[in-house]
Amino acid sequence: MNTLDDLIAKIDPERIPRHVAIIMDGNGRWANLRGRPRSDGHAEGVSAVHRAVEFSSDMGIEYLTLYAFSTENWNRPQHEVDTLMYLIGWAIERELPDLIRNNVKIRLVGDIPRIPADARQRLLNAEKATAHCSGLTLLMCLSYSSRWEITEAARRLAAQAAQGVINPEDISEELISQNLDTVGVPDPDLLIRTGGEERISNFLLWQIAYSELYFTPVLWPDFHKTTYAEAILDFQNRERRFGKTSAQVQNDPDSNF
Ligand code: IPE
Ligand code: IPE
Numbered sequence: 001m002n003t004l005d006d007l008i009a010k011i012d013p014e015r016i017p018r019h020v021a022i023i024m025d026g027n028g029r030w031a032n033l034r035g036r037p038r039s040d041g042h043a044e045g046v047s048a049v050h051r052a053v054e055f056s057s058d059m060g061i062e063y064l065t066l067y068a069f070s071t072e073n074w075n076r077p078q079h080e081v082d083t084l085m086y087l088i089g090w091a092i093e094r095e096l097p098d099l100i101r102n103n104v105k106i107r108l109v110g111d112i113p114r115i116p117a118d119a120r121q122r123l124l125n126a127e128k129a130t131a132h133c134s135g136l137t138l139l140m141c142l143s144y145s146s147r148w149e150i151t152e153a154a155r156r157l158a159a160q161a162a163q164g165v166i167n168p169e170d171i172s173e174e175l176i177s178q179n180l181d182t183v184g185v186p187d188p189d190l191l192i193r194t195g196g197e198e199r200i201s202n203f204l205l206w207q208i209a210y211s212e213l214y215f216t217p218v219l220w221p222d223f224h225k226t227t228y229a230e231a232i233l234d235f236q237n238r239e240r241r242f243g244k245t246s247a248q249v250q251n252d253p254d255s256n257f
C-alpha cells in the first residue's frame with residue numbers, strides 16, 4: 001500500500017493537469033452500506049470535497065470542476081433535494097474562510113436561479129467574497145447539465161443572429177465555447193468519476209472532447225488524497241494524441257502532456 005507521500009513523490013510536477021473535473025458519485029451507496037440514511041452520505045461527501053480542494057491547491061492544479069447537483073437530480077425525492085440544498089448552502093458558508101485563506105476562487109456553473117433562495121444566497125456570497133482570489137479556481141456545477149448549457153448557448157447565439165449582431169457563419173467552435181458557462185476555462189485534462197459507474201451523466205459533454213477519463217470504484221465519501229494522487233499518476237502515464245500519431249506527439253517539444 002502506497003502512502004500519500006510515496007504517491008506524491010512519483011507525480012511529475014511538470015505535467016500536472018491544469019484542469020481536473022470530478023463527478024462526485026456514490027454518496028447514497030456509502031450510506032446504504034452502513035445502514036444509514038442517504039443524507040449521511042452526502043454530509044460525509046462534504047469532507048471529501050474539502051480534501052479534493054486542498055489537494056488540488058497543493059498540487060498547483062489551476063481549475064477544479066465539481067459536479068455537485070445535476071439538472072436530473074431535481075427528480076430525486078423532495079426530501080433528498082431539500083437536504084442536498086441545505087447541505088450545499090451550509091458547507092459553502094462553513095468553508096468560506098478557509099477558501100479565502102487558501103486563495104480559492106469560487107465560480108458557480110449551472111442554472112443558479114433554480115437553486116432555493118437560502119442556498120443560492122450563500123453560494124452567491126461565496127462567489128463574491130472570493131472574486132479577488134487568484135489561486136485555484138473551483139467551478140461548482142449546480143443544477144447543471146451539459147445539454148442544458150449547450151441549449152442555452154444555442155438560444156443566445158440564435159437570438160444574436162436574429163438581431164443581426166452576428167452572422168450564422170460567425171458561429172465557430174470558439175464562439176460556442178465562449179457561450180458556455182465555462183467560458184475562459186481551458187477544457188479539462190482529466191475527468192474523474194467515483195462510485196464505479198462508467199458514464200458521463202450529462203456532464204461537460206462539449207468540454208471533455210479530449211479529456212482523459214478515469215473511473216474508480218471508490219465511493220465519493222471515501223475519496224482521499226491517495227485516490228486523487230493515483231488518478232493523477234494514471235493520467236501522467238497516458239499519451240494524449242489529439243488525433244495525431246504517436247510519433248508526431250513524441251517529436252513535439254511543446255506537447256506538455
Ligand atoms: C452523488 O452521490 C451525489 C449527487 C448526485 C448529488 P449519489 O447520491 O448519486 O449516490 P449514489 O450514486 O446513489 O450512491
Ligand atoms: C451524477 O451522478 C451527478 C452528480 C454527481 C452530481 P448521478 O448519481 O446523478 O448519476 P446517474 O443517475 O447514476 O447517471
Ligand code: MG
Nearest residue numbers: 025026027195
Ligand atoms: Mg449516483
